Amino acid sequence: MTRVPPRTRRNRTHIVVFLAPAVLIYTAVMIVPLFETLRLSLFTTSGNHFVWNGVANFGVLFFDERQSLGFWNALRNNVYFFVIQMLQNPIGIGLAALLALPRLRAGAFYRTAIFLPTLLSFVIVGFGWKLILSPLWGVAPSLLGAVGLKGLFAPYLGRESSALTTLGFISVWQYVGVPMMLAYAALISIPDEIIDAAEVDGVVGIAQFFRVKLPLIWPTIGMISILTFVGNFNAFDLVYVTQGALGAPNYSTDILGTLLYRTFFGYQLQLGDPNMGATVATMMFLIILAGVCVYLFAVQRKISRYQF
Amino acid sequence: MLAAHAVLIAYTAVAVLPVLFIVMNSFKSRRAIFLAPLALPGPGSFDLVGYTTVLKTGAFGSYFANSLIVTLASLAGIIAFGSMAAFALAEYRFRLNTLTALYLMLGIMIPIRLGTVGILELMVAGHLVNTLVALILVYVASGLPVAVFVLTEFMRTISDDLKNAGRVDGLSEYEIYFWLVLPLVRPAIATVAVFTMIPIWNDLWFPLILAPGEATKTITLGAQQFIGQYVTDWNAVLAALSLGIFPVVGLYLIFSKNLIRGITSGAVK
Amino acid sequence: MSIPRFIFGVLALIAVLTCAGAGAVWAAPVTLTIESWRNDDLAIWQEKIIPAFEKTHPDIIVKFEPTAPTEYNAALNSKLDAGTAGDLITCRPFDASLQLFQKGRLVPLNGLKGMGNFSSVARTAWTTDDGKTTFCVPMAAVIHGFIYNKDAFDKLGLKPPATVPEFFALLEKIKADGTYVPLALGTKEGWETASMGYQNIGPTYYKGETGRLALIHGKAKLTDPQWVEPFAVLAKWRPYLGDGFEAQSYADSQNLFTLGRAAIYPAGSWEISGFRKQATFALGAFAPPVQKAGDTCYISDHPDIALGLNAKSPHPAQAKAFLEWVASPEFAKLYANALPGFFSLQRAPVALSDPLALQFASWRGTCKSTIRPTYQILSRGTPNLENMFWVEGSNVINGTDAPAVAAAKLQKGLDSWYKPAK
Numbered sequence: 001m002t003r004v005p006p007r008t009r010r011n012r013t014h015i016v017v018f019l020a021p022a023v024l025i026y027t028a029v030m031i032v033p034l035f036e037t038l039r040l041s042l043f044t045t046s047g048n049h050f051v052w053n054g055v056a057n058f059g060v061l062f063f064d065e066r067q068s069l070g071f072w073n074a075l076r077n078n079v080y081f082f083v084i085q086m087l088q089n090p091i092g093i094g095l096a097a098l099l100a101l102p103r104l105r106a107g108a109f110y111r112t113a114i115f116l117p118t119l120l121s122f123v124i125v126g127f128g129w130k131l132i133l134s135p136l137w138g139v140a141p142s143l144l145g146a147v148g149l150k151g152l153f154a155p156y157l158g159r160e161s162s163a164l165t166t167l168g169f170i171s172v173w174q175y176v177g178v179p180m181m182l183a184y185a186a187l188i189s190i191p192d193e194i195i196d197a198a199e200v201d202g203v204v205g206i207a208q209f210f211r212v213k214l215p216l217i218w219p220t221i222g223m224i225s226i227l228t229f230v231g232n233f234n235a236f237d238l239v240y241v242t243q244g245a246l247g248a249p250n251y252s253t254d255i256l257g258t259l260l261y262r263t264f265f266g267y268q269l270q271l272g273d274p275n276m277g278a279t280v281a282t283m284m285f286l287i288i289l290a291g292v293c294v295y296l297f298a299v300q301r302k303i304s305r306y307q308f
Numbered sequence: 309m310l311a312a313h314a315v316l317i318a319y320t321a322v323a324v325l326p327v328l329f330i331v332m333n334s335f336k337s338r339r340a341i342f343l344a345p346l347a348l349p350g351p352g353s354f355d356l357v358g359y360t361t362v363l364k365t366g367a368f369g370s371y372f373a374n375s376l377i378v379t380l381a382s383l384a385g386i387i388a389f390g391s392m393a394a395f396a397l398a399e400y401r402f403r404l405n406t407l408t409a410l411y412l413m414l415g416i417m418i419p420i421r422l423g424t425v426g427i428l429e430l431m432v433a434g435h436l437v438n439t440l441v442a443l444i445l446v447y448v449a450s451g452l453p454v455a456v457f458v459l460t461e462f463m464r465t466i467s468d469d470l471k472n473a474g475r476v477d478g479l480s481e482y483e484i485y486f487w488l489v490l491p492l493v494r495p496a497i498a499t500v501a502v503f504t505m506i507p508i509w510n511d512l513w514f515p516l517i518l519a520p521g522e523a524t525k526t527i528t529l530g531a532q533q534f535i536g537q538y539v540t541d542w543n544a545v546l547a548a549l550s551l552g553i554f555p556v557v558g559l560y561l562i563f564s565k566n567l568i569r570g571i572t573s574g575a576v577k
Numbered sequence: 578m579s580i581p582r583f584i585f586g587v588l589a590l591i592a593v594l595t596c597a598g599a600g601a602v603w604a605a606p607v608t609l610t611i612e613s614w615r616n617d618d619l620a621i622w623q624e625k626i627i628p629a630f631e632k633t634h635p636d637i638i639v640k641f642e643p644t645a646p647t648e649y650n651a652a653l654n655s656k657l658d659a660g661t662a663g664d665l666i667t668c669r670p671f672d673a674s675l676q677l678f679q680k681g682r683l684v685p686l687n688g689l690k691g692m693g694n695f696s697s698v699a700r701t702a703w704t705t706d707d708g709k710t711t712f713c714v715p716m717a718a719v720i721h722g723f724i725y726n727k728d729a730f731d732k733l734g735l736k737p738p739a740t741v742p743e744f745f746a747l748l749e750k751i752k753a754d755g756t757y758v759p760l761a762l763g764t765k766e767g768w769e770t771a772s773m774g775y776q777n778i779g780p781t782y783y784k785g786e787t788g789r790l791a792l793i794h795g796k797a798k799l800t801d802p803q804w805v806e807p808f809a810v811l812a813k814w815r816p817y818l819g820d821g822f823e824a825q826s827y828a829d830s831q832n833l834f835t836l837g838r839a840a841i842y843p844a845g846s847w848e849i850s851g852f853r854k855q856a857t858f859a860l861g862a863f864a865p866p867v868q869k870a871g872d873t874c875y876i877s878d879h880p881d882i883a884l885g886l887n888a889k890s891p892h893p894a895q896a897k898a899f900l901e902w903v904a905s906p907e908f909a910k911l912y913a914n915a916l917p918g919f920f921s922l923q924r925a926p927v928a929l930s931d932p933l934a935l936q937f938a939s940w941r942g943t944c945k946s947t948i949r950p951t952y953q954i955l956s957r958g959t960p961n962l963e964n965m966f967w968v969e970g971s972n973v974i975n976g977t978d979a980p981a982v983a984a985a986k987l988q989k990g991l992d993s994w995y996k997p998a999k
Contacts, residue, residue: 014481018396022389022412022452029449030415033426040425066959066993095319098312106313112564113320116327119556121510123532124549128330131542135821136829139329139345158765158823160977173322178503185495230417237512245647246964248765249823250972260422265651268768269952270961271676272654274425281422288417342836365620428659437661516648517655533616533645542832 038285040278050275057279067276071283073251074259077164081255082232084168089224091172092179093217097209099180100187111184118177126241129170133157157242160252167253171238179224186217226295233288236261256284327553334358334546341542358547362534367522371530372555378440378526379509379559382447386504387497389448390455395485397456398463399471409460415453420446421513431518438521446514451504462496463489501563509556527552607895608638610663612656614649615882617851618916625915630902637895657682657887664890665899668713668883670702671952678705678712683885685710689897691904699922702880702948713883714904716912717919720937721777721877724844724852726837727859729757733840737863741810744866748817751840759817761839763825764974767967770811773843775970776949778865779807780875785947793954795997799988800981808973808980815974823975831855846937847881849918853931862933864940878946880922958994965990 044053061067095114099107117125132139133156141153156166190213198204198212236257239247245267247254262270264277332348333341340353347353362368397409420427427446428437436442466489474484490497515529531552538544611622622641630639642663644652650673656662657677666683668674677683686692687710695715697704703713725737733754738744751759764770783789783803791797797804819825819833834842835855842848844862852860867874884903886896902908909921910928917931920938929935951963969983978986 012400012402015396015400015402017482018392018485019408022393022456023408025385025389025445026412026415026449026452029427029430029445030418030420030423033423033430034418034420036426036429037422066990070960095316098316101309101312104309104312110316110320112561114323115560115564116557117323119506119560120327120553121512121528121556123510123512123528123535124330124552127535127545127549128326130826132326132329133824134826134829135824136819136833137342137345142346155821155824158763158821158825158975160975173326176323181502182499185499227416233419236421244766246767246967248767248968248971249975250968250977257419261651265654266673267647267650267964268961268967269672269956269963270959271672271957272651273959276959285418285422292417339836342832424655425658428655432659432661437659516644516652517659520642520644520652520656520661522642533643 034285037278037281040275041282044275045273053275057275058283061276061279061283070251070254070259071280074247074254074256075287077247077253078233078235078255080164081168081171081235082229084165085171085175085228085232086225087168088172088176088228089179089221092176092224093183093214093221095176095180096183096187097213099184111181114180115177117174120174122237122241125170125174126238130157130242133166158249160249163243163249164253167238167242170242171235174238175228178227179221182220182224183217186220187213190216222295226292229291229295230288233257233284233291256280256287260284330546331550331553334543334550336543338541338543341546355543358541358543358545359551361538361541361544362547362551365534367525368527368530368551370523371525371527374440374524375509375527375555378443378447379505381440381444382451382508383501383505385444385448386451386455387500390452390500391459391490391493391497392485393452394456394459394463395489398460398466399489409456412456413453415450416457420450424513424517427514428517436518438519438524440519440524442518443514443524443526446518447504447508447511451500451508454504455500458500459493459496462493466492498563502560505559505563506556509559527555606636606638607892608640609665609890609892609896609899610640610642611665611667611884612649612653612663613641613643613667614646614669615667616643616645619643621850621915626908626911629907629911630899633902634895634898637898639899657889660889662887662889664887664892664896666713666885666887668703668885670880670883670948672954672957674703674713674883674885675705677885678710682888683712684888684893685712686714686886686900687711689714689904690901694904694906694909694923694925696924699880699924702952703883703885706954713885714900715880715922716882716884716903717880717916718878718922719881719919720846720879720940721773722844722846722862722864722937722940723777724834724842724848724933725861725863726757726834726840726856727861729837729840729858730861732756737861738866739863740870740872741866741868745813748814748841752817757840758819758833758838759840760814760819761830761834761842762814762818762974763822763827763830764818764971765824765829766827767964767971769827769830770970770974771963771966772845772949774811774814774974775807775966776877776879776951777843777845778810779804779950780877780945780947781865781867781872782806782810783950784873785875785945789947789950789953792950793997799991800984805980805984808970808983811970812973812976812980815976818974846918846920846934847916849931849933849937850916853917853933860933862936864944874940874944876940876944876946877949878920878941879948879952882919955991955995960990960993962987962991 040050041057042053042055043050044057045051061071098104099110131137135141135155141150144150144153154162156162194212194216195208198208203211233256235255239253239255239258240261243253245258245262247258260277260280261267263273263280266272333345335349335356336353337355337357340347340349340355344353393412397405431437431442436445470488471484474488479487510528512528512532515526519525520529531548534548535545619641627639627641631637650669653662653666666677668683674683678685692711692714697708699715700711703715704711730736733750735747735750738747748759751757762769762773780788783797788797788803792799792804819839825833830842831848831851833839835852837856837858864874864876884900886893886900890896906923906925906927909923909925913919913921913927914930917929917934918937920934921927929938951966956963965987969978969987972978973980973983
């Protein structure tokens with residue numbers, strides 16, 4: 001893509017008209033309330049009043065064992081969950097590569113079918129998988145039994161060692177459609193001339209995919225990865241629906257989202273603490289910000305934009 | 309080619325079978341669900357009791373209408389305002405361009421739920437609580453960053469020659485945006501529509517807090533409350549889950565036609 | 578116009594306006610909304626309880642709008658903040674509601690007609706620490722125990738156990754027979770292990786109220802033998818649970834039992850109405866077994882649910898009329914029988930018709946009652962003791978933590994913020 005410098009013109013009211021609705025709604029409904037949350041993290045509650053507390057809440061979150069154990073555990077789980085979830089990229093790109101094969105029949109059918117889980121709400125996905133993996137119902141054990149692997153079955157969602165990994169795979173199952181769709185779109189918009197040129201040079205088949213096509217869709221992959229990273233720190237619903245707000249068993253599936261929910265709104269007998277909740281929220285914000293900066297400055301700079 | 313089909317069919321099975329499995333069991337009696345979960349519903353086990361429970365107890369028709377209104381209105385807002393902003397950012401050079409772009413895209417990184425308390429205060433002040441407008445505003449705000457991001461990227465790829473030709477023909481900037489650029493970014497719009505539609509349709513949080521009233525309840529909230537209520541009645545739960553699957557798939561099919569057509573028409577090339 | 582005529586005119590105008598205003602009020606009946614977590618009871622409220630009230634109060638319409646139990650606290654707090662909460666608020670016991678009262682969300686109800694129907698003990702869960710102000714009308718308490726499949730017991734020739742050794746002998750027999758899963762309990766949702774497990778059998782070991790108050794006053798620790806022993810007993814339940822109990826949820830346990838695949842269900846009395854609907858076999862119940870024959874038995878008889886008045890309700894007079902009705906013997910009888918297993922907290926005894934509910938209620942006469950140990954005062958700080966009981970209870974049954982380790986963790990968590998008053 002060649003960047004033509006955007007035009008400069010004298011009458012500029014149209015710029016304001018174009019930008020105003022988006023900026024106004026976004027500022028009023030998203031940014032201002034978010035700043036309210038960030039502000040709350042610097043206060044503590046005394047009686048019915050907020051009292052300035054500086055960064056003391058963060059000290060408690062990092063170092064006071066009562067809060068810090070939960071925080072570091074949730075952060076660790078979040079990172080692990082992200083790593084598992086990144087599996088969706090190779091799978092999705094692989095599927096997209098097959099779908100982008102010229103003269104493939106029934107491509108639309110496959111795309112829709114593979115995208116289907118992405119459309120479903122966490123309520124459906126979480127509850128559905130809970131039923132399927134339920135040792136009581138016996139669907140998973142009998143399916144495994146049918147292929148002679150019954151010994152492999154365990155109450156996956158109930159074991160500390162396997163619960164988070166299982167959730168990661170459920171999440172991959174649900175979201176593989178996203179990288180598949182985006183990579184597919186990127187692959188089929190590679191100009192024919194480039195492919196033709198590669199074929200003239202004798203680069204075909206799998207070699208063509210890795211040496212010609214893949215480098216061209218790196219920006220898309222980067223974008224998917226960063227969206228996954230952000231989404232993963234927002235992840236709350238799947239854990240909440242399948243494992244409850246305590247991240248059972250024994251906090252092994254507790255992630256920052258569930259920790260935030262418990263801290264902010266309270267849970268059962270635990271009373272909500274808006275200030276500590278806001279502190280957790282602020283940390284999530286900073287972590288996400290750090291991740292995005294790394295992506296922007298370290299990763300994206302190295303990927304040269306592809307040119308048509 | 310055969311190998312490709314084999315792989316795709318295998319993965320399609322992985323993706324679809326669990327869903328089919330839920331739908332299939334929703335048509336069976338409680339005993340049959342437990343004793344033979346993998347069997348197809350047959351003469352002995354076919355039972356619509358789950359669906360009758362669901363339809364008898366919940367106002368699913370009105371929930372569905374609410375969800376549809378909220379989703380479509382939010383999509384319209386996101387696409388209209390998002391594409392306008394994206395056009396301004398991609399097309400014009402002005403002093404605050406980069407800053408505005410960064411500001412609008414910042415929202416990609418932030419879960420809007422973190423601002424729940426402030427949003428509530430805002431909606432209360434505007435007397436918008438328990439209205440669908442409150443939900444639409446929140447979803448438009450939370451959907452805009454992704455829309456601006458994706459659409460700006462796409463609009464930058466559109467050649468200047470076309471737009472300049474339009475300008476020579478005397479089109480205003482608004483006309484250039486609407487008649488020349490928008491049609492060209494159709495695939496990107498379809499992409500944005502599909503990806504912002506899903507979280508809106510499936511959201512549980514804001515309907516619960518901003519619009520929990522019976523008249524404004526969305527289908528996801530209705531289904532969730534129904535499941536909470538009938539958690540041991542698997543017939544009803546499976547029926548409610550199945551009913552939750554169909555509408556969103558239908559919506560997707562409507563958009564995907566444009567999505568696929570848009571992508572394959574090669575407009576971005 | 579003379580002055581008297583002017584005054585007359587003004588008076589007439591006022592009279593007309595007043596009548597018109599009153600007429601408008603009469604014309605449109607007031608609607609009251611009830612916030613609740615009892616979504617299981619929606620049908621019973623709509624079909625039995627509300628119509629009974631509306632019959633005597635034609636000017637008031639009542640709507641019951643429950644939220645799922647796990648979302649109730651968060652959703653309610655947000656709605657109260659937003660001013661969108663209903664007129665009547667269902668109160669959780671102890672600290673959660675106390676906090677609402679302290680924030681001015683709930684109205685004091687000391688002077689409410691009918692409050693005299695409750696003893697001060699019955700009001701404890703919704704009264705300030707100094708005992709002076711009550712802010713919710715108590716509705717019901719729930720009792721822990723064990724519900725069993727009577728048909729299964731008859732078939733295997735078993736009878737309910739009275740002591741702990743008998744209980745384990747019984748479990749062993751059921752397991753040896755192999756037809757039934759001996760105990761329907763899952764550890765996935767910690768609250769099953771905490772409330773159906775620990776808080777069910779625990780009072781027998783720590784001597785009910787004596788032990789609970791000793792803990793609050795700092796005279797006992799969770800690491801003392803009487804608090805560790807219940808964990809040790811729970812750990813011994815493990816071999817008698819169903820396959821994959823680690824992933825078994827609350828609903829799974831209920832289904833396991835009501836489909837006739839499990840013999841014994843560690844229960845709370847609130848299960849009775851649901852089990853009556855779903856189980857196709859005869860039900861029986863027994864109280865938590867005692868350590869050895871002749872010991873005093875203890876039961877968890879926990880005030881669970883009450884109703885308060887939202888301070889921002891636009892219709893406080895009508896809402897109070899409803900609360901007065903809730904405090905009346907008429908409501909007690911209706912509620913306790915519409916929802917067997919929810920026992921009235923009123924002084925006057927309520928005639929119950931459900932035999933299983935009667936059996937649970939009869940333990941009040943033979944055993945000493947106590948409330949759940951974590952609910953009063955001890956769950957006010959972070960880390961939250963009740964939540965820790967959920968996690969550690971499951972850890973003990975799963976074998977992740979030894980009983981002593983679990984107890985040490987709980988005490989350490991409690992020590993980190995709780996200083997008993999000397």
